[in-house]
Amino acid sequence: MKKLTIFLFSLFLTIGLSGQVTDTLHRTKIMTLGVFHFAYHNLDVIKTEKKNQISVLEEPYQSEIIAISKAIEEYNPTIIAVEVKPEKQHKIDSLFLLYKSDKYTLGKDEIDQLAFRLGKDLNLNKIHCVNDFGKHYDNIVSIFNDSIRTLKFEDYFFKSRDTIYGKPPIGEKVSSIIDELYERNKPDVIKESLAIYLLNPFKYEEEPGDFVGVDFETGRWFNRNLRIFRNIQRIPHTADDRILLIFGAGHLNLLNIFFDVSNEFELVSPLPYLENAKNN
Numbered sequence: 461m462k463k464l465t466i467f468l469f470s471l472f473l474t475i476g477l478s479g480q481v482t483d484t485l486h487r488t489k490i491m492t493l494g495v496f497h498f499a500y501h502n503l504d505v506i507k508t509e510k511k512n513q514i515s516v517l518e519e520p521y522q523s524e525i526i527a528i529s530k531a532i533e534e535y536n537p538t539i540i541a542v543e544v545k546p547e548k549q550h551k552i553d554s555l556f557l558l559y560k561s562d563k564y565t566l567g568k569d570e571i572d573q574l575a576f577r578l579g580k581d582l583n584l585n586k587i588h589c590v591n592d593f594g595k596h597y598d599n600i601v602s603i604f605n606d607s608i609r610t611l612k613f614e615d616y617f618f619k620s621r622d623t624i625y626g627k628p629p630i631g632e633k634v635s636s637i638i639d640e641l642y643e644r645n646k647p648d649v650i651k652e653s654l655a656i657y658l659l660n661p662f663k664y665e666e667e668p669g670d671f672v673g674v675d676f677e678t679g680r681w682f683n684r685n686l687r688i689f690r691n692i693q694r695i696p697h698t699a700d701d702r703i704l705l706i707f708g709a710g711h712l713n714l715l716n717i718f719f720d721v722s723n724e725f726e727l728v729s730p731l732p733y734l735e736n737a738k739n740n
Contacts, residue, residue: 494709594684
């Protein structure tokens, strides 16, 4: 008990002093560019039907992507990080090396179209993989090991999802990639997207008064994004670096908060650069 008291006192003292050192820290700039998934993997709750999917390899979308890349080059990122798990770093390294050697044709997804394109133009050596899928509590894992409990949870989830999004939740067709990214990166739009994670299935209870829904969202979303943040921290960086994070826009509702309050990073908005892309 005595050791715990000493530890807590030391922790509170550290927190109390943190404000005194903030001004002396040199923060690394990080721009978060929220995107929709160009290749339409349809792994998110909102699905995009085939008729509403665009081909980013065709015009006018290719010209728009090139304009976005050229505009963001003005930010001059020295580090680019993407929504790929670190376990696949070797694969990304190999493909990026081939692309830099003109031996790889870019595919549809945003990693190829934006990260690889920018990385080559800026002569970067690496595209960093920082994604993670989070970790669930044991009580949540036990639900997914029980078919009856899983069905009850899924029934609640899909019914509540349809209530929130409308039935069925369908992604609309993108008419302009620049306009779409500009909209998705607006602070009010990003903030609003976090609200859904405090409704359903956050409110799900197997028994009155339990925290099953809370625990589920803790692993699915909050833990996941904290792990992504930690992966970004792991990238060797200095105050002179400028990081570009290209990620599904939904993640920014937490990641931008983490970067904004962090003493290690300085959050940079992509909106002025997307505005420039519109005008070029």
